[in-house]
Amino acid sequence: MEHIKIFKGDIIFTERPEVFTTYKDGFVVVKNGTILAVYKDIPESYKGLPVENHRDKLIIPGLVDLHVHGPQFDQVGLGMDKELIDWLNIYTFQLESKFKDVEYAKEVYTRFVEALVKGGTTRVCIYATIHKQSTELLYDLLIHKGIGAYVGKVNMDQNGGINLQEDTLESIENTEALIKKYKNHSMVKPIITPRFAPNCTTALLKALGDLAAKYNIPVQSHLSENKKEVEWVKELFSDCSSYGDVYNKYGLFGQKPTLMAHGIYLVEEEIEMLRNQEVTIVHCPDSNMNLASGIMPTRRWLNEGINIGLGSDVGGGHLLSMTQTMVRAIQNSKVLQSITGEKSLSTSEAFYMATKGGGSFFGKVGSFEKGYVFDALIIDDEKWTKERLTIQERLNRFIYTGDDRNIISRYCNGFYIK
Ligand code: GUN
Ligand code: FE
Structure with a gap:
């Protein structure tokens, strides 16, 4: 049976080196470990499916x-x-x-x-x-x-x-x-x-x-x-x-x-x-x-x-x-x-x-584009978000000053890593 998982959060990744792609309160739809699509708003057809909601957290590629x-x-x-x-x-x-x-x-x-x-x-x-x-x-x-x-x-x-x-x-x-x-x-x-x-x-x-x-x-x-x-x-x-x-x-x-x-x-x-x-x-x-x-x-x-x-x-x-x-x-x-x-x-x-x-x-690893496998980290940067930073600024700060304490979940090939 098809296995669809939907992850919600503040999504950021790089399709190209020059720019970040971001989705505030976006959705990543994953089927059998592979990404079907990323959405700003979830389409009707997926409504009703359970959503793993990482509200106010960053979702970045592993x-x-x-x-x-x-x-x-x-x-x-x-x-x-x-x-x-x-x-x-x-x-x-x-x-x-x-x-x-x-x-x-x-x-x-x-x-x-x-x-x-x-x-x-x-x-x-x-x-x-x-x-x-x-x-x-x-x-x-x-x-x-x-x-x-x-x-x-x-x-x-x-x-x-x-x-x-x-x-x-x-x-x-x-x-x-x-x-x-x-x-x-x-x-x-x-x-x-x-x-x-x-x-x-x-x-x-x-x-x-x-x-x-x-x-x-x-x-x-x-x-x-x-x-x-x-x-x-x-x-x-x-x-x-x-x-x-x-x-x-x-x-x-x-x-x-x-x-x-x-x-x-x-x-x-x-x-x-x-x-x-x-x-x-x-x-x-x-x-x-x-x-x-x-x-x-x-x-x-x-x-x-x-x-x-x-x-x-x-x-x-x-x-x-x-x-x-x-x-x-x-x-x-x-x-x-x-x-x-x-x-x-x-x-x-x-x-x-x-x-x-x-x-x-x-292979198709390291992005959230269609067809890529879902390798991801969930980043909790809550103590910084009060400053109303953009998603990109939050990622920048995580890169420079964050560490493993900010990483609250890890996924590889669609699977949660214990
Ligand atoms: N060149 C050959 N072996 C090594 C190694 O273990 N580390 C690094 N940095 N260079 C190498
Ligand atoms: Fe080496």
């Missing part, structure tokens, strides 16, 4: 985090005086090696998933670790929670130190086993995850590209985050014409839907490949500042026609909050504006990146 490291939730705020390579070697790889212990992983991943959902993230692309069993556990925790996710067992068969390095064959076999186990799950799915070029031999990269093609699986990795990293990639892969070319050579750069985190120091060839091969760049502003990586020239990449989403990149980033990630993306762009004159990001552009822009990686 937030999308396109880049986060689950294990590093246990590491936030540590090593923030280091740059990328030292931070990885001294802190991150030591920490991630502990995820060989499934009990340890269970404790951290349980807290991670709770905090993620509490903060309003309803879709997420996650790096686990190299360990098969604890990665399975992360899949199962997310499935149980009911949010949408891509989860990658991390692949690294070189430069990980003695505690965090796989045998090439074992890395490939474990990756394929997880793909087979989870590829048909509707909400939590596998993604091919070479950590970054320096951690992978060419044999491993080739095998991962083949797996992505064989099983039709998306890909995620890191690209041009730090100047020393870029130099290191040049030395390691001297036959490749750019960092992006390393991935491209092995079918890991847009041959399947692909996310590349950071993308600060892109060269012309990479920009062209990103645009033509529809690779999404994940902007991780907190991480870029914490690790002194640099400031991504967001406006320039947008003008070049590159699709951009947002990522918390915990633990390079110190917060899972996607609203704070939006704020930092805007602040970063304003620093650049003051130096280069490039126009900074508007609030609607940042919001679009964290909803419809990033959501496109999951």
Whole structure:
């Protein structure tokens, strides 16, 4: 039987980056998890159906985090005086090696998933670790929670130190086993995850590209985050014409839907490949500042026609909050504006990146237009509404100063998340 749900409240979303669409006391009509329409006034034909009335509350799309490291939730705020390579070697790889212990992983991943959902993230692309069993556990925790996710067992068969390095064959076999186990799950799915070029031999990269093609699986990795990293990639892969070319050579750069985190120091060839091969760049502003990586020239990449989403990149980033990630993306762009004159990001552009822009990686996700799945947050900002702000002003204030205490309900794919 058809299952129709009607949600009433102050609705706001971005169909396009430039503008917010708002409905004061509007209605979202959802059938079997998919949006039929948004209305200012409910049509006669729906009258009599029960309405979930969120009077004076904001109804916004669920937030999308396109880049986060689950294990590093246990590491936030540590090593923030280091740059990328030292931070990885001294802190991150030591920490991630502990995820060989499934009990340890269970404790951290349980807290991670709770905090993620509490903060309003309803879709997420996650790096686990190299360990098969604890990665399975992360899949199962997310499935149980009911949010949408891509989860990658991390692949690294070189430069990980003695505690965090796989045998090439074992890395490939474990990756394929997880793909087979989870590829048909509707909400939590596998993604091919070479950590970054320096951690992978060419044999491993080739095998991962083949797996992505064989099983039709998306890909995620890191690209041009730090100047020393870029130099290191040049030395390691001297036959490749750019960092992006390393991935491209092995079918890991847009041959399947692909996310590349950071993308600060892109060269012309990479920009062209990103645009033509529809690779999404994940902007991780907190991480870029914490690790002194640099400031991504967001406006320039947008003008070049590159699709951009947002990522918390915990633990390079110190917060899972996607609203704070939006704020930092805007602040970063304003620093650049003051130096280069490039126009900074508007609030609607940042919001679009964290909803419809990033959501496109999951299908029709991140908007309240017809045909989109209903991922939503109900925001209680009552203590502010007395000032008679517009819906857009209320959302702006929530983005800048709100937190999980303002989020009173969460929905993913039409389902209420407990
Ligand atoms: N490059 C390779 N691994 C990582 C990681 O864990 N975090 C960040 N920020 N960059 C990386
Ligand atoms: Fe990262």
